[in-house]
Amino acid sequence: MIRISLARLSFLLLVSAPLGAIDKTTLSFADWAGYGMHAQGVTVELLLANSNLTTARVQVAALDFGPELGIARGVQIYCPALEIKAPLYRCVAAKIHAHFQKFGSVALIADLGWHPQTQTLNFSSNAITVAGGQIRLQGVWRKHWHEPLWSIEATATNLSIAELRKQWGTLFRLPKDWTLDGRLAYAHALLSGNKNFNHAHIDTEVSKFNLGNADGTIAAQNLQVGLKVDAAQMSGTWKAQGQLTGTHGELLISRLYWNFSPTEPSSTARFPAALTADFSGAWRNSTLVFDRLQLKLGQLLTADVLANLNFSTQSPAIQLSAQIAKFDLGALPQQTRAGLLLGTLLSKLEGRGLIKGQIVVENNVPVTLDLILQDLHLSDHVAGLAIGGLEGHVIWSRTHRTTFPSELSWQSANAYGIGLGSARIRFFTEGADFQLLQALRIPVLDGGLKVNRLELQRIGTAQMSVQFDGVLEPLSMPLLCKAFGWPIFAGSVAGAIPQLKVEHGRMTLGGQLHAKIFDGDVSVSDLTMSEAFGARPQLNANIIINRLDLAAVTSAFSFGQITGRLSGHIAALHLVGWEPTAFDASLFSTPGDRSKKLISQRAVENISSIGGGQGATAALERGALRFFKEFHYQQLGLKCSLANDVCALNGVEPHATGYYLVKGSGIPRIDVISDSRRVDWRKLVASLKELSNSQPTVTSQ
Amino acid sequence: MQHLALKLALATAILAACVTINVYFPAAAVEKAADQIIGDVIGKPAAAPLAPHAPTGKNLHDPGSNSLPARVIVLTIDRMLNTLMSNADAAAPDLEISTPTVRQITESMKSRHAQLTQYYDSGAIGYTADGMVDIRDANSITLAERNVVRTLLADENKDRAALYAEIARANGHPEWGADIKATFAKRWIANAKGGWYYNDGSGWKQK
Known part of the structure; x- marks a missing residue:
């Protein structure tokens, strides 16, 4: 094996050139090393044309440029005119061909120069047509204190990324079913080093960049991205600083979507939704460390991030600490919001307001939050929930109870149409646990919900448990009626809720709610609710009604006047989407009630219509009845078992032809008797609303 | 003798x-009910019934x-x-599908269908073999709409699951849930408009 240095080679050239008599000189050596390169199977062939102009041909079986550029095989350099003008050797328009393992075949024409005294080799290519664009390369190799120094400068314009992928596929470590195209509009790279590659300056701009995986979860469309990086390597560690910008196009990574150039920008800024990432960091042992990452994403986000990304495992392990200076919910586009909330309980949540604070992530999982909320206004029209003027400080730790409690306050809120007043809440969090620190009172409908104790464990899991102790201070019934769009009537609702249980998304309230309405009592027990945040909340309850003043009830509902007292129950009430779908109701004159029992003509007509009767008005207007506007009754009542939109009816007492809805007394006595056993619930509700006049079987004695 | x-x-x-x-699963009655609901949701006359049933x-x-x-x-x-x-x-009586819950779910699906139609038409989404809806070709949906469509599909599938369970419950046979779902799956496909996609378990096909 012959090992020969470039200096020695130049000596050979120097000594052979003046000989003149030699027409052809061939030098072969098996191995050559220098300038950070290693060549094997080298043949140099010199053909003398005249005293100082020589044709040269160099062939190298394998030339190793080091780990960055890799090995080139079959390297051929043909120099049609080697000018030897000491101390400079120059070859204009040398034809070079090589096959790189990394880049494939490369063919180019370049000027080469060799300055033996400074031991400097220059290289400058003409424009190489690559992937529909052009690349120019320049390189310098020289020795400095026995150390090789080299630099390569590449300037590329308008390269097709799809073509690059075809030609240099190994550079793009993408699965075959991913699509990729776009233009490398401009790229300037200055790479330099000695024995090793140790400095890089890159300035590049990619336009119309499209990327997509097969299932459409990762995609870029029409992206315009710029990257400037200055990087240097020392002792095996690369340190870099630079800037990444994204000014046009759209990007989707799983559920995270961003449009860098929305058609309806929310600001007059030139690039209102652009991404700017100023960074400095280091790369060592498969780990990328950002000691500065200043992010700005349109009007949405401004943050300073410290991050550590370890790529040694199949899925990168991320540790980061983000100081969020601004997260403006109002600047969150609807499409981005849809992705972030996909699959959550409040998937239609929207709002505005600012969030600041700090997030710490360890091994890809958030471990602490320290957030300040400023004037948040949130609403989910599907779930029927809203909150306004939400402010405060939320502190959360995944692993331990925080030293300081969290505190939130809001100006107003709304749940299912019921307005809630302002309140302040203090609580501790730890992982998936929540503990109310001090009693909370939320004003509701001129009353309030007082929560003495609220503790939740394992939130979001099937094993979630809740400890609750609350009191519903008397709520105004007129306001409740208004909220639900009912006819307005007086009264109040109150109750103690000693227990609240949540299992598999089903919420069960222990205790009873008591309503004082119409001078009587209504108690609600066994209240359960499921899909509370869904489009169709389901509610179950048992209701007991005691001694309602019928005069007050009938005046509130414009039903026609009835006096007396009403009791009964609505058992197994089931509401879906706030609409009754099943119940077993029985309402009747309160047993033992000694108050005066009178029923007006209009009330008779309306009760008749419930019983499915026709023509009550005509019957009442016939004969002597027309002189009486009201009648005495002994008892009245109605039973309705609702199932599948059909109400199975019954009355207070059987009759030969049906059942009594109203059993009269005195003279003139009026009975309302119905033989309808099943009525259409929706029609019944509609007719009750319209209070239509229809005639039952009315008998008078 | x-x-x-x-x-x-x-x-x-x-x-x-x-x-x-x-107690036989009333396949014909469920088909009839399914066609009625599906017709209501997608605004289309019911498709021709399947071949007469062998008793199950x-x-x-x-x-x-x-x-x-x-x-x-x-x-x-x-x-x-x-x-x-x-x-x-x-002479089987009609299946009970007039409960308020069925009515509410049907209304909800009908209202959502107006938003989903364009994605059925473009082949971005289609009916699945288990009576649900799924994305067939996400890349034919714009990036901006992709999460919106996913939200719609999540809501739609939640409604469909609730619908099948409610029909079974309303007819006093919660155990029919799976059979009702399977029947609906076939009827959604049968009622699908020409050009829409469905997955009968062997891959996506265009009707």
């Missing part, structure tokens, strides 16, 4: 005692004995019962 008659009567009594009557119930008899007279009797009873059940099936 008296003994023979007695034996025959006894055998008949034993066979009759062994008869197990299953199995064990109407227990052959017990292999003796000829017994087999004849069993077959006769079997045929009679089959005839009765077929007649009952033909």
Whole structure:
């Protein structure tokens, strides 16, 4: 094996050139090393044309440029005119061909120069047509204190990324079913080093960049991205600083979507939704460390991030600490919001307001939050929930109870149409646990919900448990009626809720709610609710009604006047989407009630219509009845078992032809008797609303 | 002769005692209900029904004995019962689908369908073999709409699961849920408009 240095080679050239008599000189050596390169199977062939102009041909079986550029095989350099003008050797328009393992075949024409005294080799290519664009390369190799120094400068314009992928596929470590195209509009790279590659300056701009995986979860469309990086390597560690910008196009990574150039920008800024990432960091042992990452994403986000990304495992392990200076919910586009909330309980949540604070992530999982909320206004029209003027400080730790409690306050809120007043809440969090620190009172409908104790464990899991102790201070019934769009009537609702249980998304309230309405009592027990945040909340309850003043009830509902007292129950009430779908109701004159029992003509007509009767008005207007506007009754009542939109009816007492809805007394006595056993619930509700006049079987004695 | 008659009567009594009557899954009624709901949702007249159903119930008899007279009797009873059940099936009452919950879900799906139609038309989404909807070609949906479509599909599939369960529940047979779902799966495909995609379990196909 012959090992020969470039200096020695130049000596050979120097000594052979003046000989003149030699027409052809061939030098072969098996191995050559220098300038950070290693060549094997080298043949140099010199053909003398005249005293100082020589044709040269160099062939190298394998030339190793080091780990960055890799090995080139079959390297051929043909120099049609080697000018030897000491101390400079120059070859204009040398034809070079090589096959790189990394880049494939490369063919180019370049000027080469060799300055033996400074031991400097220059290289400058003409424009190489690559992937529909052009690349120019320049390189310098020289020795400095026995150390090789080299630099390569590449300037590329308008390269097709799809073509690059075809030609240099190994550079793009993408699965075959991913699509990729776009233009490398401009790229300037200055790479330099000695024995090793140790400095890089890159300035590049990619336009119309499209990327997509097969299932459409990762995609870029029409992206315009710029990257400037200055990087240097020392002792095996690369340190870099630079800037990444994204000014046009759209990007989707799983559920995270961003449009860098929305058609309806929310600001007059030139690039209102652009991404700017100023960074400095280091790369060592498969780990990328950002000691500065200043992010700005349109009007949405401004943050300073410290991050550590370890790529040694199949899925990168991320540790980061983000100081969020601004997260403006109002600047969150609807499409981005849809992705972030996909699959959550409040998937239609929207709002505005600012969030600041700090997030710490360890091994890809958030471990602490320290957030300040400023004037948040949130609403989910599907779930029927809203909150306004939400402010405060939320502190959360995944692993331990925080030293300081969290505190939130809001100006107003709304749940299912019921307005809630302002309140302040203090609580501790730890992982998936929540503990109310001090009693909370939320004003509701001129009353309030007082929560003495609220503790939740394992939130979001099937094993979630809740400890609750609350009191519903008397709520105004007129306001409740208004909220639900009912006819307005007086009264109040109150109750103690000693227990609240949540299992598999089903919420069960222990205790009873008591309503004082119409001078009587209504108690609600066994209240359960499921899909509370869904489009169709389901509610179950048992209701007991005691001694309602019928005069007050009938005046509130414009039903026609009835006096007396009403009791009964609505058992197994089931509401879906706030609409009754099943119940077993029985309402009747309160047993033992000694108050005066009178029923007006209009009330008779309306009760008749419930019983499915026709023509009550005509019957009442016939004969002597027309002189009486009201009648005495002994008892009245109605039973309705609702199932599948059909109400199975019954009355207070059987009759030969049906059942009594109203059993009269005195003279003139009026009975309302119905033989309808099943009525259409929706029609019944509609007719009750319209209070239509229809005639039952009315008998008078 | 008296003994023979007695034996025959006894055998008949034993066979009759062994008869197990299953409650048949009312496939025809479910298909009819499915077509009605699907037509309501997608705004399309119901598709032609499938071929007449073979009864899906199995064990109407227990052959017990292999003796000829017994087999004849069993077959006769079997045929009679089959005839009765077929007649009952033909005259099966409509499935209960008028509950408020079914109505609410149907309205919800109908309203959502207006948003999904363009994606059915473009082949971005299609019907699956399990009676649900899935993305067939996400890359034909713009990036901006991709998460919106995913949200719509999540809501749609939640509604569909609730619909199948509610029909089973409303008809007093929660155990029919899987069969109702399977029937609906076929009917969604049968009612799909020309050009829409469906996945019958062997890959996506265009109708």
